[in-house]
Amino acid sequence: MNTNINSKNKRKHLDYIQGCITRMSNKADMIKKFHLFAMSILLYMAAFPNKYSFEGKSIYAGAITMTIISLVCAYFDAYFLELERMFVKKYNEIRVLPEDKIDYNINIYEIKPQMKFSKTLFSVTVFWWYLLILISFCCCLCLR
Numbered sequence: 019m020n021t022n023i024n025s026k027n028k029r030k031h032l033d034y035i036q037g038c039i040t041r042m043s044n045k046a047d048m049i050k051k052f053h054l055f056a057m058s059i060l061l062y063m064a065a066f067p068n069k070y071s072f073e074g075k076s077i078y079a080g081a082i083t084m085t086i087i088s089l090v091c092a093y094f095d096a097y098f099l100e101l102e103r104m105f106v107k108k109y110n111e112i113r114v115l116p117e118d119k120i121d122y123n124i125n126i127y128e129i130k131p132q133m134k135f136s137k138t139l140f141s142v143t144v145f146w147w148y149l150l151i152l153i154s155f156c157c158c159l160c161l162r
Contacts, residue, residue, distance in 0.1 A: 025117045025120075027117060027120040027122075028112070028113075028115070028117060028120050030122075031112055031120050031122050031124075032109060032112055032113065034122065034124055035105055035108055035109045035112060035124055036109065038105045038124065039102055039105045039106060039109065042098045042099075042101045042102035042105060043098075043102055045094075045098045046095050046098045046099055046102070049091050049094050049095045049098070050091070050095065050147065052091065053087065053088065053091040053148070053151065054151070056084070056087045057084060057087075057151060057155050060080045060083060060084055060155070061155065061158055061159075063080065064080050064158070064159050080159055081155075081156055081159055084152060084155050084156075085152065088148045088151070088152045089148075091148065092139065092144055092145070092148040093139070095144050095147075095148075096135065096138045096139040096141075096144045097135075099138055099141070099143065099144060100135055100138045101126070103138070104126040104129050105124075105126055107126075107129050108124065108126050108129055111129075
């Protein structure tokens with residue numbers, strides 16, 4: 019039984035999975051950057067209420083818009099974090115397989131998720147990020 023990571027097939031298989039993990043991580047970062055960009059645009063619009071007025075309700079419209087954007091971004095961020103965790107679990111399974119069992123299968127849906135999606139959504143890296151930004155956004159709107 020050869021569990022050597024230096025074997026050619028195992029290294030190639032692990033490279034495939036590592037590429038998936040990297041893509042999931044990059045997507046989560048892109049979502050957070052988009053969220054900050056959307057917040058910046060809405061704060062800019064709030065700074066000039068006469069120019070960007072939604073029938074005199076720009077504060078409420080901005081807060082509702084940012085809440086919706088935050089919920090959507092948090093959902094997708096949690097989704098990609100869950101996929102990333104499942105790929106890491108798959109990586110760890112492949113890492114200890116013998117050379118003759120390598121079949122280049124990267125199907126993660128046969129793996130049971132480590133935690134429920136709701137726990138991922140309310141994890142420290144997702145929930146608190148979006149909550150703190152949403153609170154700071156609403157404070158900025160109220161203080162203007």
